[in-house]
Amino acid sequence: MYLVTGEEMHRIDQEAINRYQIPGQVLMENAGAKVVQTLIHNFEESMTQKTVIVVVGKGNNGGDGLVVARHLINKGVDTKVFILSKLKDIRGDSANNLKILKNMGIPLYYLTEEKDLNKLKIGLVKAHFVVDAIFGTGFKGASMGVTEQAIDIINRSEAKVIAVDVPSGVESSTGKVHGSCIKADYTITFGFPKLGFFMHNAADFLGQLTVVDISIPYWLPEQLGIKRKLVTADEVISMFPKRNERSHKGTFGHVAVVGGSEGMTGAACLTGQAALSIGAGIVNVGVPASLNPIVEQKLTEVMSKPLPETQSKSLSREALEPINSMVESSSVLALGPGLSSHSETMSLVRTLLPQLKKPIVLDADGINALAENIDILGLINEPVVITPHPGEMARLLKTTVAKVEEDRVGVASKFAAKWGVTVVLKGNHSIVAAADGRVYLNISGNNGMATAGSGDVLTGFIAGLIAQGLDSVEASVLGTYLHGAAGDMGVKEKRVMALLAGDIISYLPKVLQELEV
Structure with a gap:
């Protein structure tokens, strides 16, 4: 509409x-x-x-x-x-x-x-x-x-x-x-x-x-x-990836998730679980080596990859080649959930991004790594989705949150056009802005979703849809809508104050059932 x-x-x-x-x-x-x-x-x-x-x-x-x-x-x-x-x-x-x-x-x-x-x-x-x-x-x-x-x-x-x-x-x-x-x-x-x-x-x-x-x-x-549309159920139903009866897990793509650090392993786990839950065939979560046992214990259906780490238990520069190897066998990379702002880890991200040969969903500290050198975005030759909240967008633009919130559509649209990326500007009524000028405003969701880990789930949804063959814009629009709709479904039963990020994943099947897809 x-x-x-x-x-x-x-x-x-x-x-x-x-x-x-x-x-x-x-x-x-x-x-x-x-x-x-x-x-x-x-x-x-x-x-x-x-x-x-x-x-x-x-x-x-x-x-x-x-x-x-x-x-x-x-x-x-x-x-x-x-x-x-x-x-x-x-x-x-x-x-x-x-x-x-x-x-x-x-x-x-x-x-x-x-x-x-x-x-x-x-x-x-x-x-x-x-x-x-x-x-x-x-x-x-x-x-x-x-x-x-x-x-x-x-x-x-x-x-x-x-x-x-x-x-x-x-x-x-x-x-x-x-x-x-x-x-x-x-x-x-x-x-x-x-x-x-x-x-x-x-x-x-x-x-x-x-x-x-x-x-x-x-x-x-x-x-x-x-080129501006309001995202509705009718709008997104046609975007769902088609499934052939003769398909196998490889047909539905392979998501690589790279993130995690001491105290924030759960972020990468949520992203991995979300990507699998939305239909990706294979998900591999790469975290600092000493934290890998946590991933092994928390996730059953998701594979894990121990990666070289710093003394602070964040990813080190030595993780560059293993991550490139992970990505080479994957359909898409979700980078950033729980990554930390450790200087060596940030340097790793800035070195990694121009080398990647697969679509990227960049979130959290993956976005913050660009704040010191945003020109790196211009060196990436693959489709990129960035999913900033207003604070992260303000850091990228070296402005204030108030100025971002003053013109959310304009800010997202100009950034997308300038850098040739898809922007998912999170918040009340999230904005999806494409590099070609298309803008989608999503009104599903509620303030119960303003809770730790909610953004990590969104990153997993978008990456999981890209893995299944959707382009970056369609995956962002559909993922954002489903994310909000699952949150809306959750508050009907759990109420706003009690909603957790993991509940968004749990209620996704009910949303899909309601949409009859």
Whole structure:
């Protein structure tokens, strides 16, 4: 499902109107009708016994709200319309819909001065629903004056709030909220979900999100060069690697995992177990030699490889050739989980990376090793996936976590394009950015997954999918989605506070069963 900014949605609307000759009035009519259809679907048994307040602004979003009011009135719903604008400021298709309501004899209440807000307060006393059609996707900045006060009054009411297209006060492109903002129980958005819904704290204002079709040609985002998508179950099902009945373990690839150090052997073990659990045929985990017995004891189905180590029980420079040998017989290398920041180990990683002849999934200290010399990325001739959390990305870019979080999509996209890698920027709503400009935003997952080892599991999932023949981007998108979905499945039974990284692996089979793959 394409994910668009407010500016892109405006271009899509204009293409639909000008190129495909779909009148704006028709789009507005479809939008309002779909809001009512969704409302009736959710509250069919009681709508005719309820009172609905529709609050509209002067723009096209307000016009959508006027259509909503008309359809509700025609269905016998007690509906009152409040307009946060002077009559002369309402133009175009919105003005046409306002004329229709006037011709129908519907009372209209204009809220242009502070004293007018008493009408809204009185109307809200017995209201069951409020339809917010004040600001649309073009809104930026902060609400002011009477509009700001009206939003605050609505938020203090006990009525359920339905936002038309976007909660008024949320910037649809950035997700930023600079002042008073409608806190919706339901948001019904048109055509395509908006990027800002999943940025910053916009999710606190959305409520339950529904995307409805208003007859905009579905291929328009692609025609306009939009390469950003929201990851959904439908999106990933087609990405699953196909399995032939005559296959054997070699068919499904061989994952080499290199990591571990004293106190962090579990990270490499989680990565290895995750890669095997997601379908890789063979997994070999290489760790410092003195820690190898731990791997042997923890993992039954995974092979292990003792590697030369430093006195601190991290990998030494002498591990270079044995690792190259491991990788030579493998399909993909997962490098970094639990590796440590020991200077000799970091030097090993920087020497190893340009020599590799297989795809690489780089995580944790494997990423941190690049912070001192990021130009090494340009020396690697194989597909690379890096899976940084915001702190690791900030170290790579020599910036702050706050600046990374300010523009997660932009940061990931620019890095991927500059270095020719696939970036999985972890966090709330992980971003997968490809070198060719494609961006995927994943919304599966929850804050129970903010626990030690969760990222190691993700690395194993991605590496395991690459081993089975997926390219780096598909493996990252599918792996990230399954990782989050398994976490969501886990919290249903274990609850958020009790979720462990290993549970993500345990609940993966249930996710696969639910997806019927």
